[in-house]
Structures are given as C-alpha cells and as structure tokens.
Amino acid sequence: MILDILFKVVGGLGIFLLGMKYMSEGMQAVAGSKLRNMISAVTDNRFMACFIGTLITGIVQSSSVTTVMVVGFVNSGFMTLMQAIGVILGANIGTTVTAWIIALNISKFGLPLLGVAAFFFLFSKRERVRYTAMALLGVGMVFFGLTTMGAAFKTPEVKEYLTQAFAVMNGTTYAGVLKCAFFGMLATMIVQSSSATIGVTIVLAQGGIIGFDTAAALVLGLNIGTTITAFLASIGTSTNAKRAAYAHIIFNVIGTLWLIPFFFVYVKGIDAIFIHLQGFFAKTQEGWDDVTAKIALVHTGFNLINTIIFLPLMKPLARLVEKLVPEKKEDEINRLTYFDIRMLDTPALGILQSKKQVIFMAESVENMADWLGEVLASDEQLDELENKIFHYETLLDNVQKEIVVFLSEMMTGQIPHDVMDEVRREIRMADEYESLSDYLVNVLKGHIKLRENQLNYSEEGQQELTALHKKVVEYIRMINVAERNDNIDILSKAQSDSETITRQIKGYRSLHLQRLSESKITPLSSLVFTDMLNNYRRMKDHALNIAEVIAGEK
Numbered sequence: 001m002i003l004d005i006l007f008k009v010v011g012g013l014g015i016f017l018l019g020m021k022y023m024s025e026g027m028q029a030v031a032g033s034k035l036r037n038m039i040s041a042v043t044d045n046r047f048m049a050c051f052i053g054t055l056i057t058g059i060v061q062s063s064s065v066t067t068v069m070v071v072g073f074v075n076s077g078f079m080t081l082m083q084a085i086g087v088i089l090g091a092n093i094g095t096t097v098t099a100w101i102i103a104l105n106i107s108k109f110g111l112p113l114l115g116v117a118a119f120f121f122l123f124s125k126r127e128r129v130r131y132t133a134m135a136l137l138g139v140g141m142v143f144f145g146l147t148t149m150g151a152a153f154k155t156p157e158v159k160e161y162l163t164q165a166f167a168v169m170n171g172t173t174y175a176g177v178l179k180c181a182f183f184g185m186l187a188t189m190i191v192q193s194s195s196a197t198i199g200v201t202i203v204l205a206q207g208g209i210i211g212f213d214t215a216a217a218l219v220l221g222l223n224i225g226t227t228i229t230a231f232l233a234s235i236g237t238s239t240n241a242k243r244a245a246y247a248h249i250i251f252n253v254i255g256t257l258w259l260i261p262f263f264f265v266y267v268k269g270i271d272a273i274f275i276h277l278q279g280f281f282a283k284t285q286e287g288w289d290d291v292t293a294k295i296a297l298v299h300t301g302f303n304l305i306n307t308i309i310f311l312p313l314m315k316p317l318a319r320l321v322e323k324l325v326p327e328k329k330e331d332e333i334n335r336l337t338y339f340d341i342r343m344l345d346t347p348a349l350g351i352l353q354s355k356k357q358v359i360f361m362a363e364s365v366e367n368m369a370d371w372l373g374e375v376l377a378s379d380e381q382l383d384e385l386e387n388k389i390f391h392y393e394t395l396l397d398n399v400q401k402e403i404v405v406f407l408s409e410m411m412t413g414q415i416p417h418d419v420m421d422e423v424r425r426e427i428r429m430a431d432e433y434e435s436l437s438d439y440l441v442n443v444l445k446g447h448i449k450l451r452e453n454q455l456n457y458s459e460e461g462q463q464e465l466t467a468l469h470k471k472v473v474e475y476i477r478m479i480n481v482a483e484r485n486d487n488i489d490i491l492s493k494a495q496s497d498s499e500t501i502t503r504q505i506k507g508y509r510s511l512h513l514q515r516l517s518e519s520k521i522t523p524l525s526s527l528v529f530t531d532m533l534n535n536y537r538r539m540k541d542h543a544l545n546i547a548e549v550i551a552g553e554k
Contacts, residue, residue, distance in 0.1 A: 053090025
C-alpha cells in the first residue's frame, strides 16, 4: 500500500510538471512572434514593462523562466536594469495564472483532454495545430497529475498521517506562519519551481490535509524560494545581470516579510473578497474549486499588492542594488556567459539573446576595421590599437563558440520552423563575422611583418591600400545596417558593390605587379601586399554571404 501511494504521488507530480512544460512550450510556439515583439517593446516606462512581464509570464507559465530570461537579456545588453526590474515585477503577477488554471474544476476532463490532444499532436501535419494540441496536452496532464496525487492523499491512512505531520506547521499562529513560509521557501528552492510547490499545496488543501491558513502561509514562502533560479542564473554574469537577480530577491523577500505581521488580517480580507466573488463566478461549486480559487486569490492578491507598492519605488530599488553590487571592470573574455541553459526552455525568446550576440559581433567587426584603418594610415606604431584588434579577434572566437553551442542545443528540442530557420541563419552569420575578424587580423599581421623586416609600402601602394580598406569597411558597414534593420532588399546593392570592389582589387593587383617588374618594391613586400589584397577580397566575400542570409537565400 505504501509503495502504491508513493508511486501515485511521484508519478502524479511528474505528470504535473511535464504538463506544465508542455503547456509552456506549446503556448510559446503558438505565440512565439508575439512574445518576441513584446520583449522588443519593453521600454523604461515602468507600467509598460510590468504589463509585458505579466503577459509573458502568463504565457510561458513560469516566473523562473521569465526572470532567467531577463537576467540573460541584461547580461547581453539587450535590456537595461530599470526595464528588467519592471518585467520582474510583472512576472510575479503573471505566475499566479497557474493557480487560476488549476482552480477550474475540470479535473475529471483531464484524462480525455490529454488523450484527444495527444492524437492531434502526434498526427497533425499543420505546425500551429500541433503546438496548440501540445499546449492542451499539457493542460490535460496538469489536471491528470493533480488528480493522481489527490487520489493518493485521500487514502484514510495517508490523510491521517499527513494531517499529523503538517500539524507542526499549522498556519493559525505567527510561529506556524513562519514555519510554513520557511517550508514553502525551502521546497521551492529544491525543486526550483513555484508551480510544483503550489500544485502540491493545492492538492493538500483539497484533500483537507492542511487548512486554508496553512496553504496561504506556504504560498508566501514559495515567493521567496522562486528567486533561487534567477540567482543561480546570475552567477558569473555581468554586474547589471547580478543586480537584476538581486532586485528580484529583494522585492520578493521584503514583500513577504512586511505581510507576515498582517497575515491574519490579509487572510480574512481574502475570505471576505471571495464571498463577494462567488456571485460573480456563478454556480461556484460547478465551475470552480473553492479552496483552490481562494489559494489563487491569495497568490494573486499578494503579488498585486507588492507590485503596486514597488512600482513607484523602482528607482530607489535600482539604486539599492547598484550599491549592493558595485560596478567593477571586467575582462570581456571572462564575461562571455551570455547564455543560460534554462533559456532553452524558451526558444522563441532565447533566440533573441543569440541575435543580440550576432549584432555584437557585427559591431565588433566594424570597430576592428576602424582601428585597423588608423594603424595602416599612421606612420607610428600604435601598440594599443593593435592589441585591441588581436583581443577582439579572440573575443569573437569565444562568442561564436557560445552561439553555436547554445543554438545547437536549441535545435535538439521541440521548436517551430520559424525559430529553426532563425537558428540556422544566426549560426551562419556568426561564422561569417568570425571569419571577417580573422581576415582583419591577417591584414594587421601583414602590416606588422613589413614593419619587423623594416620594409615599407610604395607611396602608390599605401594610397591604394588605404582606398581599398575604406571601400571594404563601408561595404561591411552597409550590410551591418541592413542586418540590424532586417532589410531583405540589400542583396542587389551588395552584389553590385561586390563586383565594383572585385574590379578595384584586380586593378590594384595589376598596378602592383607593374611596380614589382620595375623593381620599385622588394619581393617580400610584394608578397605581403598581395596577401593583403586577397584578405580584403575574402572580407568582401564574407560580407556578401551575410547579405545573402539577410535576403533569405539558402
């Protein structure tokens, strides 16, 4: 009997968690483009950021996923600290949607919903239908998992034993409230899912094993426990990313601590509100589960009140975390932890992080090209700029590796075709930008080789190299602008300019060979100059490849 009960509890919890995952992934796939537009629309307007945080979390069904995503975006420079705090405040409201879904008294339909949705998910050819079915499959699994757990807890012997065990955390006294809050925090930290904790809490409350006061106290604790995920995601990230994670912790901890002294007043207020809402729900016993709806109301009310309190205090909160995590100069090589493995749970949003890094690579290549132009034009040895060019080439090698590893992992999961196409696109672009940085360094190495052998360009060669460098840099910059603006019409212009640069290089090579035949230059300087011309041609070719990717060519 003990094994039978244990199997039901463990199996039911597993089905519940898997259902939450399927529901989240299905909804993300269906609303992927809308989610990306929402994230891109986040501004410094605290109300808009909070609203978007609420919507996104309501869709992905996990505040942990949202906060990990926010930490990643702040780390990669996609989002500012103030924007991140606004989204995090909204995420705390959005995560309460889970309890309201469970509050729908449709557990008896969980298994048939699961079965019907599974057929559409497995056999439908249309992607949108498949992912909608996947979300409904998740909903069915959530209710079936809860029903399975509930059946185990309703066994008389188990119910009696659990009732006695939870008596030590009775939420009818302040000491009991603190114990419950601590236990809820600890349980959520261990499983790293507030949805799992609140699911078990609801099952225990439905079975009469714990009272409403105890369930409400457990809910307070899980709000603190859920911050562990963002904290872990911030380890090894940039200063601002750590600040975003700490802001989440401060918000939830202070929001819980101030409410504990008023806990019993708050619970009575929830009871009073629920009595009035029963008329609104109409036929409450048929449409809603009373205990679950009250727990959902506790969760929503708690986070809504704290968000209203903290919204005007966002700037003081930002200043506080800035003092707690002071700015420090970090080597860029060491802070290339842009991606968190948990972002793979949100491919529709995770793809934005990798896109930001592709843009970073594009900007870095432009900077390297500008520095190289200064080096080539100067009569003096510019060691600082030369070292920066070498440094950034190593930097871009690391960024490319991170992008490829992250996106390759993403490709192994369940992702829609539009995200898959974007993944392939970004992997190719990362490769092209890394190659551009290699050829820029090759030109610099050629320049250094001439200097070390005490050789110079001819005056004509110097002018030709300067003109060619300027033309190729302008070409790269034009394509980078098209990439940032998603200008798919860039290809014809890129092809035309590419042919112009090719003719220019051929003309310079002919002039150079003529100078060599007239002994105006040495064979070694001739070899280096020819290599430089070839490197610029390679740069132009890789930039043209990027234009083809932007235009959508395979």
